[in-house]
Amino acid sequence: MxxxxxxxxxxxxxxxxxxxxxxxxxxxxxxxxxxxxxxxxxxxxxxxxxxxxxxxxxxxxxxxxxxxxxxxxxxxxxxxxxxxxxxxxxxxxxxxxxxxxxxxxxxxxxxxxxxxxxxxxxxxxxxxxxxxxxxxxxxxxxxxxxxxxxDFSMMLSSPKLKVIHVTTHVGLLDAVKMINPDRVYDVVRMAHETLKSAGNHQPKIAVCGINPHAGENGLFGNGEEGEKVIPGVKRAQQDGIDVQGPLPADTLFFRAVRGDFDIVVAMYHDQGHGPIKVLGLDAGVNITxxxxxxxxxxxxxxxxxxxxxxxxxxxxxxxxxxxxxxxxxxx
Structure with a gap:
């Protein structure tokens, strides 16, 4: 026993x-x-x-x-x-x-x-x-x-949604500066390994964009998605990780709650925390x-x-x- x-x-x-x-x-x-x-x-x-x-x-x-x-x-x-x-x-x-x-x-x-x-x-x-x-x-x-x-990250887990963060307790302008392809790749990898160790052998991962509509091909922002996010996502895909993105955050969390994805990679604190807390303060758990x-x-x-x-x-x-x-x- x-x-x-x-x-x-x-x-x-x-x-x-x-x-x-x-x-x-x-x-x-x-x-x-x-x-x-x-x-x-x-x-x-x-x-x-x-x-x-x-x-x-x-x-x-x-x-x-x-x-x-x-x-x-x-x-x-x-x-x-x-x-x-x-x-x-x-x-x-x-x-x-x-x-x-x-x-x-x-x-x-x-x-x-x-x-x-x-x-x-x-x-x-x-x-x-x-x-x-x-x-x-x-x-x-x-x-x-x-x-x-x-290499570490904050993961929020609730019955309907899991979110892991590229940046957390920094100001928004500092967060955007800190985002880079290596960090995006590392967080995607940690999300994959964490869910895999919990019994999900091929977790579906989605990555948020930084700008509205994930930049919409350069219409919003200054090309941050192409510079900071996409190379990290592609590197993870080359490792065989089932990851998509960057995707528009305004619809992504709805899709994740619906079951399209097992976990969402958020770029900054409020992008990830907000949806979890809308689901209920008593439902969320913080896992490092x-x-x-x-x-x-x-x-x-x-x-x-x-x-x-x-x-x-x-x-x-x-x-x-x-x-x-x-x-x-x-x-």
Whole structure:
């Protein structure tokens, strides 16, 4: 019988909804039946969330070098004890930003050492992260640096649509400058390999154009599709990858949801994120592709406006945990 995978759950920014959606998710029996959750964060913040939610969960505090074993209905917690008990809900805090970084870096260390089998992250706040002294655009870039990964991409997965990004957390003008044939090829290749490893042996991939109507043969833009996108697509086709593009983004996502394609390659953040989020914030899961470790995440932010109220929906966190369990190496 296979041993359950150990899933490291990072608490994210404790001033947001992270502790609440983690606590709600851990009440779902199937998560504990299929995996050993290890929450990496501040136990007192989780206990505060449990009080808000009126949830009764017993924690077992562990150290990072001991064996991660559970008994009865305990939930393992690696308590870094970085935050004050009275941390304000819904406010940008350097303390919370720094703590969120430490939770993630600890999880990455454990994954690199083979102590945990996958990482599932609750949301962090980028402004707080920067105030805490960590000048990264987000989770993905931290994961890439701390795993020495050069080629990586953000993939958003929902029941009806999968999207992978050529660029993510940069301004639109900078994104267009960063797009080049090698990067397009690498992202198409990563999309192909990711879906193939998940059991789709010949995934159908579509690539968005940069300009309206994918440039319409030079009518829109300054030839960016021909210069930056088409050579990368052709190179992937020569490798035997089933990829088409560049195609007009205004119709492509409809076609993908209809089933014409298994995944869409988006050129920049909002081009890919918008369609996923229209389908529902609780449906999307963020998966970092190209890393040597498995990482999934909710596809929503810290929701400071509702933090501490107990009304945050845990569906995206549940789906992220399910994906982490499914993708974790089998023992």
């Amino acid at each position: 296979n041993q359950k995978p150990i899933i490291g759950i990072t608490m994210g920014d404790a001033a947001g909804v992270g502790p609440e959606i983690i606590m709600k998710s851990l009440t779902h029996k199937r998560i504990n039946d299929q995996a050993i959750p290890l929450v990496i964060g501040d136990q007192k913040m989780l206990e505060r969330a449990a009080q808000v939610l009126n949830i009764d969960i017993t924690f077992k505090t562990v150290q990072k070098d001991e064996e991660f074993q559970v008994q009865n209905d305990e939930i393992l917690c690696l308590d870094l004890d970085l935050l004050p008990k009275n941390l304000a809900y819904g406010e940008v805090s350097a303390e919370a930003g720094h703590a969120a970084f430490e939770y993630l870096s600890t999880a990455i260390e454990l994954a690199n050492r083979g102590r945990i089998d996958a990482i599932c992250t609750a949301p962090l706040n980028k402004e707080a992260l920067h105030k805490g002294g960590h000048l990264y655009p987000g989770h993905t870039e931290i994961l890439a640096e701390l795993t020495n990964t050069k 592709v190209g890393l040597p470790i498995i990482r999934t995440s909710v596809d929503h932010g810290t929701a400071f406006d509702i933090a501490g109220t107990g009304i945050a929906d845990e569906k995206s966190m549940l789906e992220a945990l399910n994906q982490a369990i499914e993708l974790a190496p089998k023992k």
